[in-house]
Amino acid sequence: MNQVVMVPYPGRGHINPMLNLCRLLSSRLNRHTRTTIFTVVVTEEWLGFLNPEPDQDSIRFTTIPNVLPSELNRGSDMVGFMTAVQTKMEGPFVEVLDQTEFPVKLIIADATMRWPFGVANRRNVPVAAYWPMSASSFSVVYHVDLLESHHQLFANVSGVISQLYFQLIP
Template sequence: MDSVEAEASTLYHVVAMPYPGRGHINPMMNLCKIFASKTNETINIDIIVTFVVTEEWLGFIGAEPKPDNIHFATVPNVVPSELVRAADHSSFFESTMTKLEAPFERLLDRLEPPATVILLDTLLFWAVGVGKRRNIPLASFWPLAASVFTVFHHFNLLPQNGHFPLPVSGYAIEY
């Protein structure tokens, strides 16, 4: 044998789970394309990405160009359609928080090779429990503006400083 033996590549399988909305899927796909470009033969790293969307969303984005090491996987359409979600955003959000977890876990059971990391949309907090139960490291991705994150993170300061609830036409809006 040669004195320099070929080392086996380290394979990283990133499973990306975006919130099923336009402003979440596109930014996460862009991040995954960056990850996918980091495959490097010099340092023996291979990265594959499984990008998880609903069946409906696959119909919207399935034909988009992507690197060969990004693969799509789907979960059933257990949330209201993207085409009508604006009519009842609360139901859409509730469905996303309560109905996507189980199909996502079933998908993880079928993946080969198994996931080595879950890249989750920060809004999908249920994915943290999935990763912990399966001992899969997690990375949280916030696709919205930093100012929006700051408002959510410091929301408690608004009522504390008298800026919320807002009086509108003599009525207070309470959330």
């Protein structure tokens, strides 16, 4: 049995697209035999929001503790929330990997989080970056330094964006 671990950024615009990808991959890979299990890792709070379908035997959910500020009021301190995502989820995620039933053959992680890539590299597990937003939004974030150097931004955000998004592989 193969296991793919899916790690979405804890936000609806990231989790829902990753679940769609998970369903698509599961239906294609498991068309004739159930040989691949997809394990989606979310916080306990997010599992309560999702209400997963019980009839999907090849898609499982596992949780990490609520180490982040609640989704219900994260907008009051967005930078604090984003910082917590980058600093507090790795430890519980490693514990989940240590307790998996089947060997992890692949990790698919949201590209906005850098720590899953380090975890995968340390464990010698292949990792794929998943970007759930449009290519144009990726290009803007990826090239924010150029936009800033050409005075096309009205705020100095390059330090924050590069720290939070694009230090993917340590």
